Amino acid sequence: MILCATFSIVAFDPARQEWGVAVASKFLAAGAVVPWARAGAGAVATQSYANTRFGPEGLDRMAKGLSAEETLAHLLAADPEREKRQVGLVDRAGRAAAFTGAECLPWAGHRIGEGFCCQGNLLVDARTLEAMAETFVKTTGELADRLVAALLAGDRAGGDRRGRQSAAILVVREGGGYGGFNDRYMDLRVDDDPDPVAKLKDLVELHHLYFGTPRxxxxxxxxxxxxxxxxxxxxxxxxxxxxxxxxxxxxxxxxxxxxxxxxxxxxxxxxxxxxxxxxxxxxxxxxxxxxxxx
Structure with missing residues:
Protein backbone atom coordinates (compact mmCIF):
# COMPACT_ATOMS: atom_id res chain seq x y z
CA MET A 1 0.00 0.00 0.00
CA ILE A 2 1.40 3.39 -1.01
CA LEU A 3 1.01 6.44 1.20
CA CYS A 4 -0.73 9.34 -0.55
CA ALA A 5 0.08 12.11 1.92
CA THR A 6 -1.38 15.34 0.69
CA PHE A 7 -3.59 18.37 1.27
CA SER A 8 -6.81 19.07 -0.57
CA ILE A 9 -10.04 21.03 -0.62
CA VAL A 10 -13.50 19.93 -1.79
CA ALA A 11 -16.21 22.51 -2.35
CA PHE A 12 -19.58 23.42 -3.89
CA ASP A 13 -20.68 26.59 -5.68
CA PRO A 14 -24.49 26.90 -5.43
CA ALA A 15 -24.72 29.79 -7.90
CA ARG A 16 -23.01 27.93 -10.76
CA GLN A 17 -24.00 24.46 -9.52
CA GLU A 18 -20.39 23.32 -9.57
CA TRP A 19 -18.54 20.79 -7.42
CA GLY A 20 -14.78 20.63 -7.27
CA VAL A 21 -11.59 19.28 -5.72
CA ALA A 22 -8.07 20.72 -5.69
CA VAL A 23 -5.11 18.74 -4.37
CA ALA A 24 -1.33 18.96 -3.96
CA SER A 25 1.21 16.45 -2.72
CA LYS A 26 4.78 15.19 -2.70
CA PHE A 27 3.45 12.24 -4.66
CA LEU A 28 3.55 11.48 -8.38
CA ALA A 29 0.26 12.33 -10.13
CA ALA A 30 -1.90 12.84 -7.04
CA GLY A 31 -4.63 13.98 -9.42
CA ALA A 32 -4.98 10.38 -10.62
CA VAL A 33 -5.84 9.19 -7.10
CA VAL A 34 -7.36 11.87 -4.87
CA PRO A 35 -10.07 13.92 -6.67
CA TRP A 36 -13.51 12.61 -7.63
CA ALA A 37 -16.57 14.66 -8.61
CA ARG A 38 -19.85 14.27 -10.45
CA ALA A 39 -22.39 16.94 -11.36
CA GLY A 40 -25.58 16.59 -9.34
CA ALA A 41 -23.89 14.28 -6.85
CA GLY A 42 -20.93 15.93 -5.12
CA ALA A 43 -17.17 15.72 -4.73
CA VAL A 44 -14.76 13.48 -2.82
CA ALA A 45 -11.07 13.70 -1.90
CA THR A 46 -9.57 10.40 -0.73
CA GLN A 47 -6.01 10.37 0.59
CA SER A 48 -3.57 8.93 3.17
CA TYR A 49 -3.21 5.31 2.02
CA ALA A 50 -6.06 6.35 -0.23
CA ASN A 51 -8.97 4.00 -0.67
CA THR A 52 -9.95 4.88 -4.23
CA ARG A 53 -13.26 3.04 -3.83
CA PHE A 54 -14.35 5.99 -1.70
CA GLY A 55 -14.58 8.10 -4.87
CA PRO A 56 -17.08 6.23 -7.04
CA GLU A 57 -18.95 4.67 -4.11
CA GLY A 58 -19.26 8.01 -2.36
CA LEU A 59 -20.54 9.72 -5.50
CA ASP A 60 -23.03 6.93 -6.16
CA ARG A 61 -24.53 7.30 -2.68
CA MET A 62 -24.65 11.09 -2.74
CA ALA A 63 -26.28 10.94 -6.20
CA LYS A 64 -29.08 8.94 -4.57
CA GLY A 65 -29.64 11.73 -2.06
CA LEU A 66 -27.54 10.64 0.92
CA SER A 67 -25.82 13.47 2.76
CA ALA A 68 -22.07 13.79 2.99
CA GLU A 69 -22.21 12.67 6.64
CA GLU A 70 -24.32 9.61 5.81
CA THR A 71 -22.07 8.72 2.90
CA LEU A 72 -18.94 9.12 4.99
CA ALA A 73 -20.33 6.86 7.71
CA HIS A 74 -21.08 4.14 5.16
CA LEU A 75 -17.63 4.35 3.55
CA LEU A 76 -15.81 4.13 6.86
CA ALA A 77 -17.96 1.30 8.23
CA ALA A 78 -17.06 -0.85 5.21
CA ASP A 79 -13.29 -0.21 5.47
CA PRO A 80 -11.35 -2.25 8.07
CA GLU A 81 -8.33 0.06 7.61
CA ARG A 82 -10.31 3.27 8.05
CA GLU A 83 -7.95 4.65 10.70
CA LYS A 84 -5.28 5.02 8.02
CA ARG A 85 -7.60 6.99 5.73
CA GLN A 86 -8.38 10.62 5.27
CA VAL A 87 -11.36 11.77 3.25
CA GLY A 88 -13.35 14.94 2.58
CA LEU A 89 -16.77 15.11 0.92
CA VAL A 90 -19.31 17.68 -0.16
CA ASP A 91 -22.74 16.49 -1.26
CA ARG A 92 -25.14 17.75 -3.91
CA ALA A 93 -26.62 20.27 -1.47
CA GLY A 94 -23.21 21.59 -0.42
CA ARG A 95 -23.09 19.86 2.97
CA ALA A 96 -19.52 18.95 3.89
CA ALA A 97 -18.03 16.15 5.97
CA ALA A 98 -14.49 14.94 6.63
CA PHE A 99 -12.58 12.24 8.49
CA THR A 100 -8.95 11.95 9.61
CA GLY A 101 -8.03 8.50 10.87
CA ALA A 102 -6.05 8.06 14.08
CA GLU A 103 -3.20 6.40 12.13
CA CYS A 104 -2.72 9.23 9.62
CA LEU A 105 0.82 10.56 9.83
CA PRO A 106 1.23 13.93 11.60
CA TRP A 107 0.52 16.67 11.20
CA ALA A 108 -2.93 15.54 10.07
CA GLY A 109 -6.38 17.07 10.38
CA HIS A 110 -9.28 18.72 8.60
CA ARG A 111 -11.34 21.90 8.64
CA ILE A 112 -15.02 22.04 7.67
CA GLY A 113 -16.75 25.23 6.51
CA GLU A 114 -19.94 26.19 4.76
CA GLY A 115 -19.93 24.36 1.45
CA PHE A 116 -16.34 23.11 1.71
CA CYS A 117 -13.78 21.17 3.72
CA CYS A 118 -9.98 21.09 3.75
CA GLN A 119 -7.93 18.09 4.81
CA GLY A 120 -4.26 17.18 4.95
CA ASN A 121 -1.73 14.76 6.39
CA LEU A 122 2.03 14.76 6.70
CA LEU A 123 1.80 18.54 6.77
CA VAL A 124 4.27 20.97 8.30
CA ASP A 125 1.55 22.06 10.74
CA ALA A 126 -2.07 23.22 11.01
CA ARG A 127 -1.35 26.54 9.29
CA THR A 128 -1.69 24.87 5.90
CA LEU A 129 -5.38 24.10 6.42
CA GLU A 130 -6.06 27.37 8.21
CA ALA A 131 -4.63 29.32 5.27
CA MET A 132 -6.64 27.25 2.81
CA ALA A 133 -9.94 27.75 4.62
CA GLU A 134 -9.40 31.48 5.15
CA THR A 135 -8.39 32.04 1.54
CA PHE A 136 -11.27 30.05 0.10
CA VAL A 137 -13.81 32.04 2.11
CA LYS A 138 -12.44 35.46 1.20
CA THR A 139 -11.63 34.80 -2.48
CA THR A 140 -14.17 35.84 -5.10
CA GLY A 141 -14.73 34.54 -8.61
CA GLU A 142 -15.67 31.15 -9.94
CA LEU A 143 -15.10 27.94 -8.00
CA ALA A 144 -11.93 26.96 -9.87
CA ASP A 145 -10.24 30.26 -9.00
CA ARG A 146 -11.22 29.94 -5.33
CA LEU A 147 -9.97 26.35 -5.16
CA VAL A 148 -6.59 27.06 -6.70
CA ALA A 149 -6.17 30.19 -4.55
CA ALA A 150 -6.83 28.11 -1.44
CA LEU A 151 -4.41 25.42 -2.59
CA LEU A 152 -1.67 27.97 -3.27
CA ALA A 153 -2.22 29.57 0.16
CA GLY A 154 -1.87 26.18 1.82
CA ASP A 155 1.24 25.39 -0.17
CA ARG A 156 2.88 28.67 0.77
CA ALA A 157 1.88 28.27 4.43
CA GLY A 158 3.77 24.98 4.71
CA GLY A 159 2.08 22.24 2.73
CA ASP A 160 3.42 18.69 2.57
CA ARG A 161 6.42 18.53 4.87
CA ARG A 162 8.27 16.25 2.44
CA GLY A 163 8.21 18.84 -0.35
CA ARG A 164 6.36 19.36 -3.63
CA GLN A 165 5.68 17.21 -6.68
CA SER A 166 2.14 17.25 -8.08
CA ALA A 167 -1.14 19.16 -8.04
CA ALA A 168 -4.54 18.89 -9.71
CA ILE A 169 -7.97 20.47 -9.97
CA LEU A 170 -11.28 18.89 -11.00
CA VAL A 171 -14.47 20.97 -11.36
CA VAL A 172 -17.74 19.60 -12.70
CA ARG A 173 -21.14 20.97 -13.65
CA GLU A 174 -23.90 19.59 -15.83
CA GLY A 175 -22.94 20.02 -19.48
CA GLY A 176 -19.79 21.85 -18.46
CA GLY A 177 -17.35 19.72 -20.48
CA TYR A 178 -15.98 20.44 -23.93
CA GLY A 179 -18.86 20.75 -26.38
CA GLY A 180 -21.33 20.21 -23.55
CA PHE A 181 -21.05 16.43 -23.87
CA ASN A 182 -20.02 15.68 -20.27
CA ASP A 183 -19.78 17.38 -16.88
CA ARG A 184 -15.99 17.84 -16.62
CA TYR A 185 -15.70 21.62 -16.86
CA MET A 186 -12.08 21.67 -15.70
CA ASP A 187 -9.75 18.71 -15.29
CA LEU A 188 -6.12 19.84 -15.04
CA ARG A 189 -3.09 18.06 -13.62
CA VAL A 190 0.55 18.80 -12.95
CA ASP A 191 2.00 15.34 -12.34
CA ASP A 192 5.66 16.13 -11.63
CA ASP A 193 7.01 19.65 -11.18
CA PRO A 194 9.19 21.49 -8.63
CA ASP A 195 6.43 24.06 -8.02
CA PRO A 196 3.25 22.24 -9.06
CA VAL A 197 0.64 24.50 -7.45
CA ALA A 198 2.00 27.62 -9.16
CA LYS A 199 2.05 25.68 -12.43
CA LEU A 200 -1.54 24.57 -11.81
CA LYS A 201 -2.60 28.19 -11.31
CA ASP A 202 -1.07 29.02 -14.70
CA LEU A 203 -3.02 26.17 -16.29
CA VAL A 204 -6.28 27.41 -14.77
CA GLU A 205 -5.62 30.84 -16.28
CA LEU A 206 -4.94 29.22 -19.66
CA HIS A 207 -8.22 27.32 -19.35
CA HIS A 208 -10.03 30.62 -18.85
CA LEU A 209 -8.24 32.00 -21.90
CA TYR A 210 -9.08 29.12 -24.23
CA PHE A 211 -12.52 28.18 -22.97
CA GLY A 212 -13.82 31.32 -21.28
CA THR A 213 -16.65 33.37 -22.76
CA PRO A 214 -15.50 36.75 -24.17
CA ARG A 215 -17.10 39.66 -22.32
Whole structure:
Protein backbone atom coordinates (compact mmCIF):
# COMPACT_ATOMS: atom_id res chain seq x y z
CA MET A 1 0.00 0.00 0.00
CA ILE A 2 1.40 3.39 -1.01
CA LEU A 3 1.01 6.44 1.20
CA CYS A 4 -0.73 9.34 -0.55
CA ALA A 5 0.08 12.11 1.92
CA THR A 6 -1.38 15.34 0.69
CA PHE A 7 -3.59 18.37 1.27
CA SER A 8 -6.81 19.07 -0.57
CA ILE A 9 -10.04 21.03 -0.62
CA VAL A 10 -13.50 19.93 -1.79
CA ALA A 11 -16.21 22.51 -2.35
CA PHE A 12 -19.58 23.42 -3.89
CA ASP A 13 -20.68 26.59 -5.68
CA PRO A 14 -24.49 26.90 -5.43
CA ALA A 15 -24.72 29.79 -7.90
CA ARG A 16 -23.01 27.93 -10.76
CA GLN A 17 -24.00 24.46 -9.52
CA GLU A 18 -20.39 23.32 -9.57
CA TRP A 19 -18.54 20.79 -7.42
CA GLY A 20 -14.78 20.63 -7.27
CA VAL A 21 -11.59 19.28 -5.72
CA ALA A 22 -8.07 20.72 -5.69
CA VAL A 23 -5.11 18.74 -4.37
CA ALA A 24 -1.33 18.96 -3.96
CA SER A 25 1.21 16.45 -2.72
CA LYS A 26 4.78 15.19 -2.70
CA PHE A 27 3.45 12.24 -4.66
CA LEU A 28 3.55 11.48 -8.38
CA ALA A 29 0.26 12.33 -10.13
CA ALA A 30 -1.90 12.84 -7.04
CA GLY A 31 -4.63 13.98 -9.42
CA ALA A 32 -4.98 10.38 -10.62
CA VAL A 33 -5.84 9.19 -7.10
CA VAL A 34 -7.36 11.87 -4.87
CA PRO A 35 -10.07 13.92 -6.67
CA TRP A 36 -13.51 12.61 -7.63
CA ALA A 37 -16.57 14.66 -8.61
CA ARG A 38 -19.85 14.27 -10.45
CA ALA A 39 -22.39 16.94 -11.36
CA GLY A 40 -25.58 16.59 -9.34
CA ALA A 41 -23.89 14.28 -6.85
CA GLY A 42 -20.93 15.93 -5.12
CA ALA A 43 -17.17 15.72 -4.73
CA VAL A 44 -14.76 13.48 -2.82
CA ALA A 45 -11.07 13.70 -1.90
CA THR A 46 -9.57 10.40 -0.73
CA GLN A 47 -6.01 10.37 0.59
CA SER A 48 -3.57 8.93 3.17
CA TYR A 49 -3.21 5.31 2.02
CA ALA A 50 -6.06 6.35 -0.23
CA ASN A 51 -8.97 4.00 -0.67
CA THR A 52 -9.95 4.88 -4.23
CA ARG A 53 -13.26 3.04 -3.83
CA PHE A 54 -14.35 5.99 -1.70
CA GLY A 55 -14.58 8.10 -4.87
CA PRO A 56 -17.08 6.23 -7.04
CA GLU A 57 -18.95 4.67 -4.11
CA GLY A 58 -19.26 8.01 -2.36
CA LEU A 59 -20.54 9.72 -5.50
CA ASP A 60 -23.03 6.93 -6.16
CA ARG A 61 -24.53 7.30 -2.68
CA MET A 62 -24.65 11.09 -2.74
CA ALA A 63 -26.28 10.94 -6.20
CA LYS A 64 -29.08 8.94 -4.57
CA GLY A 65 -29.64 11.73 -2.06
CA LEU A 66 -27.54 10.64 0.92
CA SER A 67 -25.82 13.47 2.76
CA ALA A 68 -22.07 13.79 2.99
CA GLU A 69 -22.21 12.67 6.64
CA GLU A 70 -24.32 9.61 5.81
CA THR A 71 -22.07 8.72 2.90
CA LEU A 72 -18.94 9.12 4.99
CA ALA A 73 -20.33 6.86 7.71
CA HIS A 74 -21.08 4.14 5.16
CA LEU A 75 -17.63 4.35 3.55
CA LEU A 76 -15.81 4.13 6.86
CA ALA A 77 -17.96 1.30 8.23
CA ALA A 78 -17.06 -0.85 5.21
CA ASP A 79 -13.29 -0.21 5.47
CA PRO A 80 -11.35 -2.25 8.07
CA GLU A 81 -8.33 0.06 7.61
CA ARG A 82 -10.31 3.27 8.05
CA GLU A 83 -7.95 4.65 10.70
CA LYS A 84 -5.28 5.02 8.02
CA ARG A 85 -7.60 6.99 5.73
CA GLN A 86 -8.38 10.62 5.27
CA VAL A 87 -11.36 11.77 3.25
CA GLY A 88 -13.35 14.94 2.58
CA LEU A 89 -16.77 15.11 0.92
CA VAL A 90 -19.31 17.68 -0.16
CA ASP A 91 -22.74 16.49 -1.26
CA ARG A 92 -25.14 17.75 -3.91
CA ALA A 93 -26.62 20.27 -1.47
CA GLY A 94 -23.21 21.59 -0.42
CA ARG A 95 -23.09 19.86 2.97
CA ALA A 96 -19.52 18.95 3.89
CA ALA A 97 -18.03 16.15 5.97
CA ALA A 98 -14.49 14.94 6.63
CA PHE A 99 -12.58 12.24 8.49
CA THR A 100 -8.95 11.95 9.61
CA GLY A 101 -8.03 8.50 10.87
CA ALA A 102 -6.05 8.06 14.08
CA GLU A 103 -3.20 6.40 12.13
CA CYS A 104 -2.72 9.23 9.62
CA LEU A 105 0.82 10.56 9.83
CA PRO A 106 1.23 13.93 11.60
CA TRP A 107 0.52 16.67 11.20
CA ALA A 108 -2.93 15.54 10.07
CA GLY A 109 -6.38 17.07 10.38
CA HIS A 110 -9.28 18.72 8.60
CA ARG A 111 -11.34 21.90 8.64
CA ILE A 112 -15.02 22.04 7.67
CA GLY A 113 -16.75 25.23 6.51
CA GLU A 114 -19.94 26.19 4.76
CA GLY A 115 -19.93 24.36 1.45
CA PHE A 116 -16.34 23.11 1.71
CA CYS A 117 -13.78 21.17 3.72
CA CYS A 118 -9.98 21.09 3.75
CA GLN A 119 -7.93 18.09 4.81
CA GLY A 120 -4.26 17.18 4.95
CA ASN A 121 -1.73 14.76 6.39
CA LEU A 122 2.03 14.76 6.70
CA LEU A 123 1.80 18.54 6.77
CA VAL A 124 4.27 20.97 8.30
CA ASP A 125 1.55 22.06 10.74
CA ALA A 126 -2.07 23.22 11.01
CA ARG A 127 -1.35 26.54 9.29
CA THR A 128 -1.69 24.87 5.90
CA LEU A 129 -5.38 24.10 6.42
CA GLU A 130 -6.06 27.37 8.21
CA ALA A 131 -4.63 29.32 5.27
CA MET A 132 -6.64 27.25 2.81
CA ALA A 133 -9.94 27.75 4.62
CA GLU A 134 -9.40 31.48 5.15
CA THR A 135 -8.39 32.04 1.54
CA PHE A 136 -11.27 30.05 0.10
CA VAL A 137 -13.81 32.04 2.11
CA LYS A 138 -12.44 35.46 1.20
CA THR A 139 -11.63 34.80 -2.48
CA THR A 140 -14.17 35.84 -5.10
CA GLY A 141 -14.73 34.54 -8.61
CA GLU A 142 -15.67 31.15 -9.94
CA LEU A 143 -15.10 27.94 -8.00
CA ALA A 144 -11.93 26.96 -9.87
CA ASP A 145 -10.24 30.26 -9.00
CA ARG A 146 -11.22 29.94 -5.33
CA LEU A 147 -9.97 26.35 -5.16
CA VAL A 148 -6.59 27.06 -6.70
CA ALA A 149 -6.17 30.19 -4.55
CA ALA A 150 -6.83 28.11 -1.44
CA LEU A 151 -4.41 25.42 -2.59
CA LEU A 152 -1.67 27.97 -3.27
CA ALA A 153 -2.22 29.57 0.16
CA GLY A 154 -1.87 26.18 1.82
CA ASP A 155 1.24 25.39 -0.17
CA ARG A 156 2.88 28.67 0.77
CA ALA A 157 1.88 28.27 4.43
CA GLY A 158 3.77 24.98 4.71
CA GLY A 159 2.08 22.24 2.73
CA ASP A 160 3.42 18.69 2.57
CA ARG A 161 6.42 18.53 4.87
CA ARG A 162 8.27 16.25 2.44
CA GLY A 163 8.21 18.84 -0.35
CA ARG A 164 6.36 19.36 -3.63
CA GLN A 165 5.68 17.21 -6.68
CA SER A 166 2.14 17.25 -8.08
CA ALA A 167 -1.14 19.16 -8.04
CA ALA A 168 -4.54 18.89 -9.71
CA ILE A 169 -7.97 20.47 -9.97
CA LEU A 170 -11.28 18.89 -11.00
CA VAL A 171 -14.47 20.97 -11.36
CA VAL A 172 -17.74 19.60 -12.70
CA ARG A 173 -21.14 20.97 -13.65
CA GLU A 174 -23.90 19.59 -15.83
CA GLY A 175 -22.94 20.02 -19.48
CA GLY A 176 -19.79 21.85 -18.46
CA GLY A 177 -17.35 19.72 -20.48
CA TYR A 178 -15.98 20.44 -23.93
CA GLY A 179 -18.86 20.75 -26.38
CA GLY A 180 -21.33 20.21 -23.55
CA PHE A 181 -21.05 16.43 -23.87
CA ASN A 182 -20.02 15.68 -20.27
CA ASP A 183 -19.78 17.38 -16.88
CA ARG A 184 -15.99 17.84 -16.62
CA TYR A 185 -15.70 21.62 -16.86
CA MET A 186 -12.08 21.67 -15.70
CA ASP A 187 -9.75 18.71 -15.29
CA LEU A 188 -6.12 19.84 -15.04
CA ARG A 189 -3.09 18.06 -13.62
CA VAL A 190 0.55 18.80 -12.95
CA ASP A 191 2.00 15.34 -12.34
CA ASP A 192 5.66 16.13 -11.63
CA ASP A 193 7.01 19.65 -11.18
CA PRO A 194 9.19 21.49 -8.63
CA ASP A 195 6.43 24.06 -8.02
CA PRO A 196 3.25 22.24 -9.06
CA VAL A 197 0.64 24.50 -7.45
CA ALA A 198 2.00 27.62 -9.16
CA LYS A 199 2.05 25.68 -12.43
CA LEU A 200 -1.54 24.57 -11.81
CA LYS A 201 -2.60 28.19 -11.31
CA ASP A 202 -1.07 29.02 -14.70
CA LEU A 203 -3.02 26.17 -16.29
CA VAL A 204 -6.28 27.41 -14.77
CA GLU A 205 -5.62 30.84 -16.28
CA LEU A 206 -4.94 29.22 -19.66
CA HIS A 207 -8.22 27.32 -19.35
CA HIS A 208 -10.03 30.62 -18.85
CA LEU A 209 -8.24 32.00 -21.90
CA TYR A 210 -9.08 29.12 -24.23
CA PHE A 211 -12.52 28.18 -22.97
CA GLY A 212 -13.82 31.32 -21.28
CA THR A 213 -16.65 33.37 -22.76
CA PRO A 214 -15.50 36.75 -24.17
CA ARG A 215 -17.10 39.66 -22.32
CA UNK A 216 -18.58 42.62 -24.20
CA UNK A 217 -16.56 45.04 -22.08
CA UNK A 218 -13.35 43.35 -23.25
CA UNK A 219 -13.94 44.15 -26.93
CA UNK A 220 -11.36 46.77 -28.01
CA UNK A 221 -12.16 48.85 -31.11
CA UNK A 222 -9.36 48.51 -33.66
CA UNK A 223 -8.21 52.06 -34.38
CA UNK A 224 -5.28 53.03 -36.58
CA UNK A 225 -2.64 52.64 -33.83
CA UNK A 226 -3.88 49.19 -32.86
CA UNK A 227 -4.18 48.13 -36.50
CA UNK A 228 -0.53 49.06 -37.05
CA UNK A 229 0.53 46.99 -34.01
CA UNK A 230 -1.55 44.06 -35.22
CA UNK A 231 0.03 44.26 -38.67
CA UNK A 232 3.53 44.38 -37.17
CA UNK A 233 2.83 41.34 -35.00
CA UNK A 234 1.32 39.43 -37.92
CA UNK A 235 4.31 40.28 -40.10
CA UNK A 236 6.63 39.17 -37.27
CA UNK A 237 4.99 35.71 -37.17
CA UNK A 238 4.97 35.43 -40.96
CA UNK A 239 1.23 35.68 -41.60
CA UNK A 240 1.12 39.16 -43.16
CA UNK A 241 3.29 40.48 -45.98
CA UNK A 242 1.56 43.77 -46.73
CA UNK A 243 2.45 47.31 -45.79
CA UNK A 244 2.05 48.67 -42.25
CA UNK A 245 -0.82 51.00 -43.10
CA UNK A 246 -2.83 51.19 -39.88
CA UNK A 247 -5.89 50.16 -41.87
CA UNK A 248 -7.71 47.09 -40.60
CA UNK A 249 -8.42 45.79 -44.08
CA UNK A 250 -9.50 42.35 -45.28
CA UNK A 251 -5.94 41.01 -45.62
CA UNK A 252 -5.15 42.01 -42.04
CA UNK A 253 -8.40 40.55 -40.75
CA UNK A 254 -7.83 37.23 -42.52
CA UNK A 255 -4.27 36.98 -41.20
CA UNK A 256 -5.41 37.77 -37.66
CA UNK A 257 -8.19 35.17 -37.84
CA UNK A 258 -5.61 32.63 -39.02
CA UNK A 259 -3.41 33.39 -36.02
CA UNK A 260 -6.38 33.02 -33.66
CA UNK A 261 -6.96 29.58 -35.16
CA UNK A 262 -3.31 28.52 -34.87
CA UNK A 263 -3.28 29.54 -31.20
CA UNK A 264 -6.62 27.78 -30.43
CA UNK A 265 -8.34 31.08 -29.69
CA UNK A 266 -11.39 30.46 -31.88
CA UNK A 267 -13.73 30.93 -28.91
CA UNK A 268 -12.41 34.50 -28.59
CA UNK A 269 -12.57 35.46 -32.25
CA UNK A 270 -15.05 38.26 -32.88
CA UNK A 271 -15.97 39.37 -36.42
CA UNK A 272 -16.06 43.09 -37.03
CA UNK A 273 -13.73 45.94 -36.10
CA UNK A 274 -12.88 44.90 -32.53
CA UNK A 275 -10.55 42.41 -30.84
CA UNK A 276 -10.92 40.56 -27.55
CA UNK A 277 -8.62 42.20 -24.99
CA UNK A 278 -7.77 38.92 -23.22
CA UNK A 279 -6.76 37.23 -26.47
CA UNK A 280 -4.80 40.25 -27.71
CA UNK A 281 -2.82 40.56 -24.48
CA UNK A 282 -1.99 36.86 -24.71
CA UNK A 283 -0.80 37.23 -28.30
CA UNK A 284 1.38 40.20 -27.40
CA UNK A 285 3.05 38.14 -24.65
CA UNK A 286 3.29 35.08 -26.87
CA UNK A 287 4.89 36.94 -29.80
CA UNK A 288 6.83 39.94 -28.45
CA UNK A 289 7.91 42.27 -31.21
CA UNK A 290 11.67 42.69 -31.77
CA UNK A 291 13.12 45.84 -30.26
CA UNK A 292 12.59 48.75 -32.60
CA UNK A 293 9.49 47.18 -34.16
CA UNK A 294 6.98 47.99 -31.40
Missing amino acids: PEDQIPIDAALAREIQRLLRHVGLYTGEITGVYDEATRRALETLFGIENLEERWQPGDAIDRVAWEFLRRRFPLPEGDA
